[in-house]
Amino acid sequence: MIQKEKSLDSSFNSTDIKFFKVCLDLAKQALDAGDQPFGSILVNANNEIIAKARNRINEKNALSHPEIELAKWALENLSVEERQKSKMYTTGEHCPMCAGAHRWAEIGSLYYLSSGEQLGQWLEEFGVEDGPINFISTKEIIKNVEIKGPANGELSDKIKEMHRQFIVKHKTASDHI
Numbered sequence: 748m749i750q751k752e753k754s755l756d757s758s759f760n761s762t763d764i765k766f767f768k769v770c771l772d773l774a775k776q777a778l779d780a781g782d783q784p785f786g787s788i789l790v791n792a793n794n795e796i797i798a799k800a801r802n803r804i805n806e807k808n809a810l811s812h813p814e815i816e817l818a819k820w821a822l823e824n825l826s827v828e829e830r831q832k833s834k835m836y837t838t839g840e841h842c843p844m845c846a847g848a849h850r851w852a853e854i855g856s857l858y859y860l861s862s863g864e865q866l867g868q869w870l871e872e873f874g875v876e877d878g879p880i881n882f883i884s885t886k887e888i889i890k891n892v893e894i895k896g897p898a899n900g901e902l903s904d905k906i907k908e909m910h911r912q913f914i915v916k917h918k919t920a921s922d923h924i
């Protein structure tokens with residue numbers, strides 16, 4: 748049976764959805780490894796995936812968000828022109844650290860599945876407090892970059908469910924994320 752994505756933001760096309768699914772797989776790998784579920788990819792001008800990263804906070808350190816890892820990879824491996832033509836797809840909107848890294852590395856567009864605001868609402872719903880920094884919208888932090896998100900519908904439901912599973916497994920109500 749072919750399942751149609753319900754009520755997904757109409758600004759995302761079938762190629763975007765395909766890339767978000769890769770990000771969701773990476774987020775699932777993070778979840779399985781005991782990390783909060785975040786996954787991101789870089790796509791070049793020919794719509795080819797050139798780099799993938801997932802949350803590795805447990806394995807490395809608290810700064811090991813996938814988006815900053817991709818920004819560093821891009822600086823080390825791509826020309827300015829290639830970086831400007833690349834797109835980052837990610838399961839969650841950047842935190843301010845990653846938003847800065849995205850722009851300083853001169854990466855092109857940013858497409859995210861769920862927003863920082865949504866994540867905050869979900870964490871509240873799951874009974875945990877939000878993290879230690881304010882989640883300012885990426886659109887307010889980054890200048891001159893195309894930003895799309897969030898998407899609604901099945902893919903958004905999937906990442907929300909992964910966040911719920913992470914909370915159930917790893918946190919108590921008094922913990923901060």
Ligand SMILES: [Zn+2]
Nearest residue numbers: 812842844845
């Ligand atoms: Zn981040």
